[in-house]
Amino acid sequence: MVNKVSKKAPLALALLAVLGLVGCAGGAQAVPGGDEPIELEFVTWQLEEAGIQDWWTAVIDEFESEHDGVTIVPRHVDGNDMAEFVTTRFAADSAPAILHLPTEVFAVFAEEGWLEELDSRLADTDIPQTWPETQSLMEWDGTTQGLMVFGYSVQLFYNEQLLEEAGQSVPTTSEELVAVAKALTEGDVYGYGSVTTQHRDLFRQASSYVVGFGGAWAKDGEYQFTSTEVVAALENYREVSKFSPQGISSDQKRELFFQGKVAMMLDGPFNIPALADAAPEVKDYVKVARSPFDAISYYPANGLHIPSTGTDREKDLAWDFLELSASAEMQDLFVELYQSPAARAGAGSEAEVSPLLEEFITGSAESVGIIPSSASIRANFGTFDRLVQDGLMEMLTSDRSISDIFADVEERLLSEDIQP
Amino acid sequence: MPTGAATLPRAYFLRLMHLGVPVSSIAQRAVKFSRSKPFMGYVFLLPAILLALLLFVYPIYLVTSISLRDIDVVSLSRLESAPLTQENYVQMIIGADIGTTIWRSVLYMVGVSVPSFLIGLGAALLFNKKFRGNRLLRTLTLIPWAVPGVVAGAAFLWMLDGSYGIINYALASVGLITEYVPWLSRPETALIGVIVPTVWTQFPFYTLVLLASLQNVPVELYEAAGMDGANAFQRFRHITWPAIRSSASLALLLGALTAFREFDLIYSLTRGGPIGATETLAVRIYNEFFVYFDGGVAGAIAILTMIACALGVGVLYPYVKKEFF
Numbered sequence: 001m002v003n004k005v006s007k008k009a010p011l012a013l014a015l016l017a018v019l020g021l022v023g024c025a026g027g028a029q030a031v032p033g034g035d036e037p038i039e040l041e042f043v044t045w046q047l048e049e050a051g052i053q054d055w056w057t058a059v060i061d062e063f064e065s066e067h068d069g070v071t072i073v074p075r076h077v078d079g080n081d082m083a084e085f086v087t088t089r090f091a092a093d094s095a096p097a098i099l100h101l102p103t104e105v106f107a108v109f110a111e112e113g114w115l116e117e118l119d120s121r122l123a124d125t126d127i128p129q130t131w132p133e134t135q136s137l138m139e140w141d142g143t144t145q146g147l148m149v150f151g152y153s154v155q156l157f158y159n160e161q162l163l164e165e166a167g168q169s170v171p172t173t174s175e176e177l178v179a180v181a182k183a184l185t186e187g188d189v190y191g192y193g194s195v196t197t198q199h200r201d202l203f204r205q206a207s208s209y210v211v212g213f214g215g216a217w218a219k220d221g222e223y224q225f226t227s228t229e230v231v232a233a234l235e236n237y238r239e240v241s242k243f244s245p246q247g248i249s250s251d252q253k254r255e256l257f258f259q260g261k262v263a264m265m266l267d268g269p270f271n272i273p274a275l276a277d278a279a280p281e282v283k284d285y286v287k288v289a290r291s292p293f294d295a296i297s298y299y300p301a302n303g304l305h306i307p308s309t310g311t312d313r314e315k316d317l318a319w320d321f322l323e324l325s326a327s328a329e330m331q332d333l334f335v336e337l338y339q340s341p342a343a344r345a346g347a348g349s350e351a352e353v354s355p356l357l358e359e360f361i362t363g364s365a366e367s368v369g370i371i372p373s374s375a376s377i378r379a380n381f382g383t384f385d386r387l388v389q390d391g392l393m394e395m396l397t398s399d400r401s402i403s404d405i406f407a408d409v410e411e412r413l414l415s416e417d418i419q420p
Numbered sequence: 421m422p423t424g425a426a427t428l429p430r431a432y433f434l435r436l437m438h439l440g441v442p443v444s445s446i447a448q449r450a451v452k453f454s455r456s457k458p459f460m461g462y463v464f465l466l467p468a469i470l471l472a473l474l475l476f477v478y479p480i481y482l483v484t485s486i487s488l489r490d491i492d493v494v495s496l497s498r499l500e501s502a503p504l505t506q507e508n509y510v511q512m513i514i515g516a517d518i519g520t521t522i523w524r525s526v527l528y529m530v531g532v533s534v535p536s537f538l539i540g541l542g543a544a545l546l547f548n549k550k551f552r553g554n555r556l557l558r559t560l561t562l563i564p565w566a567v568p569g570v571v572a573g574a575a576f577l578w579m580l581d582g583s584y585g586i587i588n589y590a591l592a593s594v595g596l597i598t599e600y601v602p603w604l605s606r607p608e609t610a611l612i613g614v615i616v617p618t619v620w621t622q623f624p625f626y627t628l629v630l631l632a633s634l635q636n637v638p639v640e641l642y643e644a645a646g647m648d649g650a651n652a653f654q655r656f657r658h659i660t661w662p663a664i665r666s667s668a669s670l671a672l673l674l675g676a677l678t679a680f681r682e683f684d685l686i687y688s689l690t691r692g693g694p695i696g697a698t699e700t701l702a703v704r705i706y707n708e709f710f711v712y713f714d715g716g717v718a719g720a721i722a723i724l725t726m727i728a729c730a731l732g733v734g735v736l737y738p739y740v741k742k743e744f745f
Binding site for chain 1: 605694709714
């Protein structure tokens with residue numbers, strides 16, 4: 001008996017190993033059909049962010065209560081790792097059922113044909129009539145492939161106490177912004193918080209200046225890096241950043257502001273719910289004023305998408321999720337919980353909102369988008385963003401003229417065949 | 421028969437049997453079995469071979485294939501249908517400033533390996549002495565080696581902060597700098613800013629290896645040299661160094677390779693910036709794929725990195741082999 005077992009065991013072991021490996025390599029999972037229970041993975045970077053995490057939870061709970069046997073599996077991925085995560089999952093043919101993407105990288109995935117066309121589904125809703133114009137950024141190759149979730153205007157947060165102690169008024173022009181920042185910088189307190197390191201928010205922040213000064217990175221098929229408006233905007237950015245802690249990202253900027261180490265910062269409304277965690281001596285003195293630039297910038301931040309690789313049932317359910325998030329009820333809740341303007345026009349008009357939100361609501365109406373409309377830039381946004389960031393970092397860390405720096409950036413972009 | 425005897429080499433049992441060492445009947449049957457059926461040896465090896473193919477050969481094949489395809493980012497199931505091209509290699513050579521990236525990687529590798537080795541050697545020499553608290557200090561010294569790169573990166577991100585960092589505070593306190601330096605956000609200081617944390621994580625490896633060698637050096641040699649009037653430097657040069665040279669060579673080779681491929685620490689500190697100042701080959705591969713979405717060029721650089729590592733080992737291995745084996 002022992003002999004028989006010992007002779008057959010290795011053969012069986014080897015066979016099992018081969019079958020196991022083949023099984024692993026096969027990969028295809030059975031997808032429940034009909035009314036069978038199903039799990040839909042939903043990937044976002046906002047599951048740990050004050051305010052918005054409560055809204056996502058509410059949407060998920062409501063969706064699950066409306067869909068028996070359907071479970072949403074939320075997965076938090078850090079914002080910096082989102083592109084890597086999604087790329088890897090698509091490469092492995094295992095994309096999440098519901099995707100939440102930053103607007104800048106949407107086109108990269110759309111270009112690969114990885115996102116589902118939504119036009120026919122949108123046509124049966126009031127979304128085309130009630131969503132802002134920036135919903136057009138969800139279009140690629142002639143079709144709509146996403147639903148804009150959130151966009152925001154950028155306004156000036158300031159610490160009223162620090163300004164009063166220094167005898168300064170709230171700046172209303174770009175020149176005043178520099179002067180007040182300079183006056184407020186003393187010891188370990190900085191007058192202004194600015195992104196001063198290589199970071200994805202560096203481009204966004206610089207874009208606020210460019211748009212604020214009436215410029216654009218690209219216009220009418222031409223790069224505008226050396227235009228009067230762009231150079232003046234970037235000169236202002238360079239100047240005011242001298243009164244900011246050096247080498248900080250947007251997260252560090254916000255943290256220092258809420259600790260009372262930074263007196264002013266340009267940022268979005270999502271900081272309002274985060275105020276609850278601010279230092280007690282800072283919390284009551286945080287105010288919001290209109291951005292000190294001529295124009296107000298608008299960042300169409302992110303959207304929801306459905307991978308084209310899912311099954312029909314997964315796509316239908318994912319669409320139900322998108323539609324629910326866009327419903328009037330959920331959009332009202334968005335304003336209440338996130339203390340930020342929702343995408344749906346008129347949403348949250350009855351909601352209890354912080355007085356700090358007022359500037360953002362009025363500002364959204366007159367704001368100008370920061371993402372260039374060129375298809376070439378959007379399809380190659382990673383390279384465009386990195387090359388512009390390189391220029392911005394050189395601007396912040398050297399005395400070289402801005403025109404020269406950005407003439408080089410333009411040359412590099414064109415050599416990469418990224419057309420304006 | 422000891423547990424696992426069936427997996428031991430046949431020669432081992434034969435030698436034992438010829439020497440008259442009593443081996444259990446099960447072991448003898450195993451030897452007879454393997455002698456009569458050599459094919460079964462391969463069957464036993466099959467799982468290991470398949471695993472090796474899956475974990476080693478397949479990834480290399482995949483990267484090579486990606487580097488030869490005209491793709492940006494693509495699902496692996498569609499990879500084979502993408503057209504073949506050499507353009508990624510051409511692009512890497514003429515358009516990607518690859519020479520600078522290689523030079524930066526070498527600079528980083530040397531900048532990490534030399535100080536790590538010297539600090540590790542110093543610590544090993546110290547811990548080879550008997551003093552109170554030696555064991556505790558030795559254990560504490562090894563901690564940085566166990567800290568994941570991302571965690572070390574987060575800690576050093578704050579320590580190297582340009583406005584509130586403790587390193588700036590310490591340097592300013594002793595008068596080495598007059599104003600705070602944003603180490604990680606200035607192109608001229610960023611490489612130093614990533615080398616310092618890497619040295620912190622790597623020197624314990626050298627300490628461990630060199631200390632193990634030092635503990636094999638007979639104390640009598642030092643006593644004899646002392647009686648002959650040799651000073652500390654002469655004792656190190658003529659006794660310590662020859663004794664640890666072979667381990668030091670191997671440790672340096674392994675440490676340098678680790679530094680050359682380092683990714684997580686650099687990426688968590690600077691993501692390769694500012695202006696590419698810390699973009700080594702490993703970080704460049706990541707950025708090409710996940711930031712620029714250029715999978716083909718990323719694959720080509722990965723192949724180049726693999727060749728560079730193989731060449732490095734090929735050049736240095738004969739020396740190490742001579743010293744060590």
